[in-house]
Amino acid sequence: MRVWLIGADEDAINALHQLRKNSDIEIIISASEETPLAVQKGVLDKVHFVETVTQVNINQLAHRVRPDLILIDPAEGKRSYGWVDGGMVLADALVHEIARSSDYPCLVL
């Protein structure tokens, strides 16, 4: 089974720990920066590719990755928008909209 993990922050780190218990699961990890939290904490050496995933490009990227399941770590959006009034709601709504736009099974962590 191939899982595409979008984002490599706190929730993604927890997901990684769980997914790694099954060696049959192939995990592809992307993030919007070269050194996300998972890399900084040594959980990962590096991400597979650097890309900001939005509603616009998720399917284009997913056609290349061909995942069986997509998991999205919402932490990145919360960091970007969470400092503004209403930003957490916006970040949450944006990431769920990304999940809805996906042609592949997609869950928000």
Added chain:
Amino acid sequence: MLLQQTGQAGVRKVFDLRRFLYVLALTGAVLLLPTPVGLSPEGHQALALFVFTGSILALTPAPLPISALMVPIAQIALGIDTASGAFAPFSQPVVFLILGSLFLAEALRKHGVTRRLALYVIVATRGHFRALLFGIMLIGGVLSMFVLNTATAAVLIPVAVTIAQRVRQREDAKRALALLILGIGYSASIGSIATIVGSGANVIAAGLLAQVVPFGFLDWMKYGLPIAVVLLPASWLLLMQSIRIPNISIDIQPAIDEIKQLGGVKGPERETVIVLGMAVFLWMTGAQIESALGLPATLLSSAVIAIAAVALLSIEEIVDWNDLRGVNWGVLFVIGAGLTLGDALDKTGASEWFAGLLSPMLEGLPYWLILAVLVGGAFALTQFMNNVTLGAILAPILVTLGGASGISPERLLLPTIIAVSLAYMLPSSSARMTLVAVTGAVEPKDMVRAGLIVGIPSALFIFFFFLGLSYLGAI
């Protein structure tokens, strides 16, 4: 990318020491001045608190909610009150009214009610962009009347992104997105004019007004609702003049498919809508039902209804505590800070002193001139200052000025606070415009231009509306 990349939105420093020192310096400067003639020493300290509040909420050395929480601390530090007195305004019923409104907004978001309405609009308008834009603005406006406007905007913006991504031509998609997001920001502000619960500034104003005259949910609506009903379509028309509208139709098939997948409105979604409907009905009629049935006073007050609605949603397991953690608690602290300031100015006599200074200037002035200064001044200031902050600063002064000058407080306060909602031009104007700005979908120059084109006629309408009411003796 239609939306700017995460990370480019900009992450602020949590605490800016330099700005905080400016705040302290301004406050200290006021304290060091000799006590003005006619003002008590306590009133002088309250003046310092006024300067502290205005500067800390404007400069925001810390995130706005934290800055707001410093206001009661400053009140205690200045010796104006003790802890129990300084924090007491945070427990005013209007704070709980907004709390209930925030939870209701969260329930609407969680169960996809807002999104479903947007899908219906896409299908009903057959994807014709002009009609679609109006439909989205209508949803934003109507929901913002009864739940806090920022929450409404935050949920609708991602829907706008999804709509815009179905436009094939990139330039058209960018223009469509800019129009939709501006439309959402404006409609959320306009809808918030209609009722007390729409905006934090309304809550502060209504809370202070209710201390001097009987003033409830319906009293605000009779002024706010007609204004909102006129401004919504007018703003739609003006917005289309400000940015060239692409001649496009959106493919509605995905929306049709999603509605089919969602099925009918049932279960938690339906219950959320019913509870919100009941809350709105009781907000409007609660006082009358209370007196007709001889119920205990304030049992059906707005705040009690709001909290009861949330309790009902929780009992029905439509929302739970985990959902409520994501609610925007910060706005409650800003409202509390405004009420605290008003309380401090009132009990120290500082607001009477202000009013005594200003009211001779109003003597003999025609109301139209006073109204023009208030509406024009509020419109100008709200472009640069957060609208809730501005409401927190202006409301206490205007309420007292009303009493001292012989002009009813409503005639001064209502047009001013309503004009404060027209915060369209800059990211700092309001939380809605901040959300619009952080998406990166609207160029700053377009935000300013559209804000002027839509905002100035709106301010003029508010001016003539209240002037007309004045001539009719209705205010």
